[in-house]
Amino acid sequence: MSRLLALLCTALIALTACSGSSAQSGPKTLRMTVWTANEAHLKLLNEIAAEYKAAHPDVTEIKFDSIPADGYTTTLTTQIAGGNAPDLAWILEESAPDFVSSGALAPIKAKVEKAEELVPSATKLWEKDGELFAYPFSTSPFGLFVNTDLVKDLPATWDEAVAAAAGKNLVLPDFKYQNWAVLSAIWRGWGAQAWSDDGKQCGFASAEMKDAMTFVHKAIFTDKAIPGPGTTVDFFAGDAAMAISQISRAGALKDAKFGWTLLPLPKGPKGDYAVIGQAGVGVLKRSKNAETAADFLGFFTNAANSAKLAQFFPPVRQSLLNADTLAKSNPLIKPEQLQSVVIDGISKGVVKPSHQGQEELNQTIRAALDPLWKPDADVSSVLDGVCAKIKPLLERS
Amino acid sequence: MTFWTYRRRDNLVGYLFVAPALLGSLAFVLIPLGMVGWYSLNEWNVLGGTFEFIGGENYQRLLADEKLRDSLVATAWFAAGLVVLNLTLALLLAVLLNQKLRGTTLFRTLFFSPVLVSLVAWTLVWQLMLQPEGSVNDLLGLAGVDGPNWLRGESSAMVSVIVVQVIKNVGLNMVLFLAALQGVPAPLYEAAKIDGAGAWTRFTRITIPLISPTILLTSIITIVGSLQVFAQIAVLTQGGPGTSTTVLIYYLYQQAFQFHHFGYGATISVLLFVIVAALTLVQWRMRRKWVLHES
Amino acid sequence: MSRKVWLYGLLCLLCVPFVFPTWWMVTSSMKPISEIFSESLLPSEWTFSTYSTVFKMQPFGQQYWNSLYIAVIVTVGTMAVAALAGYAFARIKFPGQNVLFVVVLTGLLIPSEVTIVPLFQLFQSLGMTNTHWPLIIVPIFGAPCVLAIFIMRQFFLALPPELEEAARMDGLGRAGIFYRIALPLSRPALGAVAIFTFLHSWNLYLEPIVYLSTPDMFTLPQALTQFVDIYGGPMWNVQLAAATMTAVPILVVFVVAQRQFIEGLAHTGVKG
Structure with missing residues (x-):
């Protein structure tokens, strides 16, 4: 049976090749x-x-x-x-x-x-x-877009940015609580990495990552600066004080009815950095x-x-x-x-984190991070859980 | 008198009549299915263009795959929830519409209308309505209920996906039940009434047994259908939060199309096919037990 | 009396989740995007610009035509294939009949995700990707047709044999009996098949995405996902306008013809 099928497969593949070969000249x-x-x-x-x-x-x-x-x-x-x-x-x-x-x-x-x-x-x-x-x-580098009608003192550090955005929304338009890699625009400021440069070691359980994610969690649920899961706030329509987004989005501000400016990403505990x-x-x-x-x-x-x-x-x-x-x-x-x-x-x-087998990592990390997006989440244990889940995937390559 | 007796001609006509369907099944169902079986014995790296025979390795992986187990659990919950809710609601609506009331045609039309709205449009609309500040919670707010963030909670996401799917399709089963109810002879009820049977007894002792063939048909279609629900999950939850709504068909899609493990995806396909076939067979076998007057 | 009030109350309450989404879709498509999540049932100002945007962003008229003509051809083709096969499986006795029927039924058990890759390879080898052929041929002859065959077979099984006997006495052959006697009687079942098939084709989502690659070949469900801004963010009100245009005409046809529609459906499956 399987030989017959193999034959059939070969025939199909051969057929594909034949029908295409005529395009080579001319x-x-x-x-x-x-x-x-x-x-x-x-x-x-x-x-x-x-x-x-x-x-x-x-x-x-x-x-x-x-x-x-x-x-x-x-x-x-x-x-x-x-x-x-x-x-x-x-x-x-x-x-x-x-x-x-x-x-x-x-x-x-x-x-x-x-x-x-x-x-x-x-x-x-x-x-x-x-x-x-x-x-x-x-x-396309990430930058901090600021609505100057809503924010007067331009923030230079993450603490200032979150303080200025409290109750006024600091949005990450591409994040949607799914595309976790966008958060690298924040955690790099703490010196955290999703995984080591050679791609073998998980970085989610590191002290830097835990500090950075605790900061993010607090910004969402305590400071109410970053809109919570499922809430849609559009910076480009003027509804938010700040947005972390790629520079190529500036075009959406062509007809903006509010004052705005573009700043480099705020300084984190580890100082200056940039993510693209x-x-x-x-x-x-x-x-x-x-x-x-x-x-x-x-x-x-x-x-x-x-x-x-x-x-x-x-x-x-x-x-x-x-x-x-x-x-x-x-x-x-x-x-x-x-x-x-x-x-x-x-x-x-x-560059934003990427790895061989990225899509599987993406989905696995997305699923493992989901428990974090609740007010009473235990940040440290969730992040340990992420590493437990992705370790076999990182080791595979 | 000739070779072409009536019987022979009849046979020929029979074969000719089924030929289009049969050739179609061969070309578009059986051969592709066989090829999927063959892929499942191979490691297929799509990007690198390698295709390597590995025998039963994918099947060993299947047995050891924890995510697959989670996915089977999610699938079972989803299918059970969907079938129970769908059939109960369909029957309830059919009974309500079977009352002697003015305007039942209008209500019938309204209950049936979601069947006709295109699936993608329907899911898109619900996705927006289920946001924490969306219309569903606004409506619940009117009733004094503080709705959850539907698509972000593990059990509420599962409930959402089931409800959205049931409301979309319950109209079909409702119509089938309605027709069956109208086929129940009225004198039976009259006789039972005289014997002192209450409404509930009449329903369980007369209605249910008499419409059992329809219950069988709708439950087969609904269960088989529930294992094929894909676009709704893809739009509403992408299998999350966590892996709470990653049903088998979605897991298969992830492995094959998103993670590029075509060989392993094919292995899951084989499993899915076996499950669907087994379920259908069991239901079909069971029909003699609980379906009245099956011919 | 009070029982009636209760019944109406219950029916109205139950109606809400069935009617509200469509209502919300239609009204929100005319709201400015900032009002999509507002609590108001009606837009504060009615804008129809979303509707013209739909046609500006996509060849929406062409896409509408694509969906429509594909669905019509598939419906007619399926009715023909299913009526022939259903009749033969129900009324003609020929060797191997049961085995062949089981073979055909396999199609009912296979989700389309399972066979999409081999089918894609097949159509690729025939040079038919980015054409509508796969969306037409596979539903008519392949797995989606099986439910239709099943419905037709169940219907023909219930047909009284006396009718055919009489026709045979009158000298009609098999084909004649099928065409003159059985087919005209099967109109309700054919109606149900037509409805199922049309909706199935109209809703097809995965296949067009896989087979079609240029916007002027797209079908509607696929087109609905294409209304995004430069950065891939969805333009909800435009999407809703497009969704409204795909849903409302079908709903109107249904309301007008709903008696035939539902009664056609009701004739399936209850017999046999």
Whole structure:
């Protein structure tokens, strides 16, 4: 029975290969999966693609497939499993270790224009054995957005920030009591880490983490500064005093009816720090047009196009990382804010936690942290519980 | 007189009539199911593109998987809660609508209407209404009840998922029960009344036995359906808080599609198939015991 | 008298969870986003801009058409396949009948999540991803059709044999009996099958997400999840406007035709 099935599988896989092989010569088409469906984003992407096609007549089509951000990696993986891998794909920072280490991506360093000027801290996540496997097209530091109508004295430390936000809401728009990795924007200030740099040791039970999470718990349930689970407060509509969010969100404040400013993350007990979120774009090794795809990626991310993309996605090219250049594409943010939050943030920032098998870790940690989001939670024992749960997962890799 | 006797022609027509369904089952059910069985014997790394035969390893893992045990417990609670609540409510509504009252058609329409609202829309709406400051707690507030944070408490999340699903689909069972109730001959009740049987006795001794075939059918459909509830969990709780609402189908989805363990996901699929098949078989076997006049 | 008052009271109370969500969906779609969580039953100011936003953000008209035409083809196709198979399994005696019926019934037991990967590979190999074919062929011939076959079989089982005897005397062949006698009689069961099938296709969620990749191919349930701002945050009032547009037409059709609708459904399953 199983031999018959194996045969059938082989036949199916062979069939897949046959039907696709005709595309190798002649006109080429490229498909890139993205998680944005935003008109302005897609317009820019299509403009860049049109320019490339004009210069390369053999490439007849470059298509951007919008997959909902929610479940993006899942859908992408399903397509790959089914034999329908895109030629290029946006990749979330949290899936970076999985994609880079699995060998699913083709090396691209040779195609990247002036690869030596990329900020090293920003490319680390996408490298293996000195080769680059995806281009970090968006590197977005976390900052503290402040509604200056509600907060007069700008906070410099976490204690000040929570005191100023008490009863007036300090929101973390992406957290939703699910995406725990966003909390790294806070706990780094205490010197805490989700896991050690080599990814083997759990960091949740450390003294630093316990202090940081006790602070967060108190800010939610005692100080009433951070809105509790299930409460929706929108900073960008003017309902909150402060928000911890990525700089790329500043665009949502274009029509803001309140005064606002952008500050670097407040100082924690361990002083200054910065945390960044990233997105990379890579070429799938299994693409029939991997060569062409890598070539397009080189064009997509060259200095000129990076400058265009910078209006939505903060760049990692040193030549673009100065307040003057960034100010051109980010009219909403003042040059000194760009310097302190974006430029300093990108050069000294740590990327949000990511690990091989990230999605399983995500779900496990999310579930293990759930008991923490109650007023009477025992922070220390919950965090010990997180480590107990994820230890086998960290050791597996 | 010829080869084509009536019987032979009849056979041919029979085969021709079932051919589309049969070929469809083969292509879209049995062969895919066989392939899932084959995947379950392999370690399939989707991203790396490796596919390796590992024999029964995934099945050993299945036996040792603590999360799977939690998930089976959650599944049992979910299925039990759903079936009991759904059938009770459906029967209650059907009995109420079977009274001689004006306007029952209107009420019937209202109770049935959620069946027609698209599932994603329905779940989306409830997700917003179940927030701590959402409409559900506002309504409870009118009655002086201080509602919990529904989707964040372990048992309240389970209750929420069940209730949302029951309200969505109870209309179907209600209609089936209503038709069955209307098929119960009125003279039986009259006779029982004369014998001095109260309303409750009449209900348990006459109504329930006479509509037992419908109870069987609806309970099979509802139980099998309860093991396939996916989108609601995905939108409302994502299996949380903790793992309290991670039912088997959601766990399967997580393993295969989110954690990229396709081989292990296939193994859970096989388990799910076995459970559904066994449950259906047991119910079908039991029908002779508790269903009156099964032909 | 007081019994009636009690009954009406109970019915009205029970109605609340059934009616309120739809009411809330429709009214909230016309509220400014800041009022979504307010306690008011009606918007403070009615805005219809959410409705035009729906069409601006997505090719919503095209998506509506996609869902509609797929559901109609699937419904008609399923009725045909299920009527033929249901009739044969119920009324014709042929060798291997029971085994074949059990084979077909397997489909009833398989959640679609289980077979989605092999099916995806199949359609990928046929070059049919990002087309509507998988959403049409699989429901008509595959697992979703099995419930329909089951309903039709139960109905035909209950058909009095005398009718067919008489037709045979009149010289009608099998196909003739099916087409002229059995099929016209099975209208209530076919109605139920049509309703089940249409709703199933209309609600399909996982399959479109897996098979379809461009917005102009999307179906409605999938489109509903696409109304997000630049940063992936949901735009609730726009989502609710889109949800309202998917739900209300079906509800209106139902209210108009509800007698046939419910009585059609009621004819299933009670017999046999």
